Amino acid sequence: MKIYWCDVLMPRKVCALARHLDLPVTYERIELVEGAHRARGHLARDPNGKVPVLEEPGGRILWESNAILVRLAQIAGSEMWPEHPAEQADVIRWFCWDMDRFTSQAGALYFEYIIKPRFDLGPAEPEAVEAARAGFREAASVLDIHLGGRDWLLGDTMSVADFAVAVTLPYADAARIPVDEFPAIRRWHDRLEALEAWRDPFPPVARAA
Numbered sequence: 001m002k003i004y005w006c007d008v009l010m011p012r013k014v015c016a017l018a019r020h021l022d023l024p025v026t027y028e029r030i031e032l033v034e035g036a037h038r039a040r041g042h043l044a045r046d047p048n049g050k051v052p053v054l055e056e057p058g059g060r061i062l063w064e065s066n067a068i069l070v071r072l073a074q075i076a077g078s079e080m081w082p083e084h085p086a087e088q089a090d091v092i093r094w095f096c097w098d099m100d101r102f103t104s105q106a107g108a109l110y111f112e113y114i115i116k117p118r119f120d121l122g123p124a125e126p127e128a129v130e131a132a133r134a135g136f137r138e139a140a141s142v143l144d145i146h147l148g149g150r151d152w153l154l155g156d157t158m159s160v161a162d163f164a165v166a167v168t169l170p171y172a173d174a175a176r177i178p179v180d181e182f183p184a185i186r187r188w189h190d191r192l193e194a195l196e197a198w199r200d201p202f203p204p205v206a207r208a209a
């Protein structure tokens with residue numbers, strides 16, 4: 001199977017999971033800075049013109065990073081996509097909450113402080129930064145309480161939900177995400193940081209680039 005990726009936010013969790021599960025994946029880098037995601041070949045895979053995209057043997061295509069996380073865990077037969085339907089619903093709960101409340105805000109800071117300078121899109125907008133930091137703190141308060149008595153979002157077992165919700169946290173310093181105000185989130189992310197695949201998710205071409 002093949003993952004189309006670039007060393008940016010949403011592909012990060014997908015590459016991390018493929019590496020963590022030791023899946024037999026080949027990688028094709030899509031150079032966003034050169035507009036390769038808007039080329040006809042890539043639009044045929046993902047009409048949204050985004051990364052990541054998963055292509056399975058036989059040609060089945062899947063875009064949307066959280067859906068790809070689920071599929072990779074299914075292919076690996078990993079408990080990171082839990083077997084029990086109630087736990088599967090719990091994963092979906094965190095995916096939805098994350099897109100709406102958490103990574104939406106932290107991702108806005110990632111955009112202001114990391115993507116804008118990298119892609120030459122101008123300076124960070126103070127109003128956008130302030131709104132995102134306020135939104136992040138609100139959502140992080142909910143997450144911090146939830147994680148207070150748990151190792152992982154679902155309890156004792158790490159799942160694809162952890163890889164989804166934590167995706168901005170490796171960038172917390174550079175993106176000025178105020179995660180240090182939330183000790184349970186910090187400890188949870190330290191547990192993820194103990195995984196080599198989480199710390200170093202991208203295929204070697206990124207390190208050479």
Ligand SMILES: N[C@@H](CCC(=O)N[C@@H](CS)C(=O)NCC(=O)O)C(=O)O
Pocket residue numbers: 008009010011032037049050051052063064065066
């Ligand atoms: N909801 C999508 C978002 C994918 C996405 O926005 N990818 C970004 C990189 S993090 C991208 O490809 N941006 C290129 C563009 O929008 O022009 C997912 O989770 O996969």
